[in-house]
Amino acid sequence: MAAAVDPAVAGPEQHPGNRARLIARFGPMAGPWYDALPTLVDGLARRWGLDVGEAGGGGTSRVYRCLRKGEHEGATATVWLKLTPDPVVATQEAEALSAWSDTPSVVQLLDSDPGAGALLLAGVEPGTRVRESGRRTADIARLLMDLRTAPRPRTPRLPPLSERITFMYDMAARRGAHSPEVLARGRAAALGLARTGPADGLVHGDLHPGNVLVGPGHRLVAIDPRPTFGDPDFDAADWVIDGVTDESGLRRRIAELTALVPGMSADRVLDWCRATAPLTTGAPAFLLPGGGAARMR
Incomplete structure (x- = not known):
């Protein structure tokens, strides 16, 4: 040709x-x-x-x-x-x-x-965005499991997750996405999670529904990674936040997902939701620092 x-x-x-x-x-x-x-x-x-x-x-x-x-x-x-x-x-x-x-x-x-x-x-066929085609928890769980099973590259040139977090919060500050106090508290929480969690998982880094296509057999296919090494539970946050309206609904989603993904921590996914809420378009107010009722573990 x-x-x-x-x-x-x-x-x-x-x-x-x-x-x-x-x-x-x-x-x-x-x-x-x-x-x-x-x-x-x-x-x-x-x-x-x-x-x-x-x-x-x-x-x-x-x-x-x-x-x-x-x-x-x-x-x-x-x-x-x-x-x-x-x-x-x-x-x-x-x-x-x-x-x-x-x-x-x-x-x-x-x-x-x-x-x-x-x-x-x-190419990915049919290639529709998962947001347009609906989603099932089992499909999301399979995607997250597959991402977690990748071997660490032999010659790693990927940054730590903390670097990605710093970049995202810097961009949010430039946009004026939230008040400086909200961004500072979110940044500190996210960096704390990155510091205390796994350091060697291959993390997609930008796994929101817009970066996932529907492939053959309704299998979800991830595109456009911003990869890092760190806690793979980070990748679950966008999926459980999307469209949620209250904390009880969020906890139910997390419980359903973690029951299907070996090694995923419900507590850490919830903490990632809170820590990254200031970065998430349309995140509910109850997840923002100071935006909800007292939080219980």
Whole structure:
């Protein structure tokens, strides 16, 4: 298959505001990187045999839907070309995806060039967002179990969970997400949990429902990790917080989930919910520091 790139698809003019979002996240260096994207995409398309289609992405990357020649004559497969201006981000994601390569619960890494900030990822079918398709506790439990069973990479280049927590709270402070007091108390609680919990679990780091797709057989498939080493119970917090309205409902969710995931601590999941609530969009007020009734263990 001859590689092809539609300049209107790859070009920055096609996506107003994306350049500014990347600069806000990565600093001024992201501007020239973004301007050079058409050349970078074209080179990678030729190298990996891609027909490049529409682009998307958020504040940390650009993602291109591509077609790639399959194993059989005339067959093509949908793949995703993911690009970030920060080689460290690409390196860490590639390392984590490689560690999870034996589980179908994580998107498959087909190829990578971390120095260029480039990852080539397999398509996930049907690929609907789990938020749009509903969810079952058993499916979430299987996803979390699969993430917890990954071996530690042989040449770890991943940061500790405390570094991820510090970054997220720094970003929340820049946005003015909550009062300085709420953020300070949440940060201290989260760093305390990171310090006292497991240090060697491979943590996804951004496992909210928007970063999970529905794959074959209704298996949930995680994408877009911000991986660290630390307490894998951290990854459960977004799932039990999402849509909950009171503490009794939260405790029921945690109990249901921990009953299905060996090694998961109900107490630590609850503590992670409280410690990360200031970082969670739509977190109920009772989870915020000073926002609820007296809390009992």
